[in-house]
Amino acid sequence: MSFADLGPYLFIVVAGWLATDIWRWAGVLVGNRIDETSEVLNWVRAVATALVAAVIAKMIFFPTGALETSPLWLRLAAVVFGALAFFVGGRFRQIAGIAAAIAFLAAGLAIIGP
Structure with missing residues (x-):
């Protein structure tokens, strides 16, 4: 494989890094000035939570790929089981919830x- 063959991949890596890194630096610069209890940050948290909830709901009710072969009741039961593991998970709540839901499914x- 020559360097010319790697050109498109190198472009994708650099362009992807630039596109996301600019926003990360902007977040660092602006984030230092935002009060943690401000309404703006509460709104950002609400939007982020809503987006995660929407993606999870889409995966449960309109799955694609391998998840599509599982019945709806099993996907819903896995979410409930994962939520229970999250609430009793202690220090490792997120890992416990995700691992439990995947294991149940x-x-x-x-x-x-x-």
């Missing part, structure tokens, strides 16, 4: 089959 698919 995998076990359910292994039991009922594809």
Whole structure:
């Protein structure tokens, strides 16, 4: 593989880095001036939470790929199980919730089959 063959990949890496890194630096510069209890930051948190909830809902009710083979009741049960693990997870809440939901879904698919 020659350097000319790597050109498009190098462009993608550099362009992707520049596109995201600019916003990261802007966030650092502006973020230092925002009060943690301000209404602006509360709004940003609400929008971020809504986006995550929307993506999760889309994955549950309109799945694609391998998740599409699982029944709706199993996906909903995995979310409930993951939420319970999150609330009792202690220090590792996020990891516990995600791992528990994935394990529940995998076990359910292994039991009922594809």
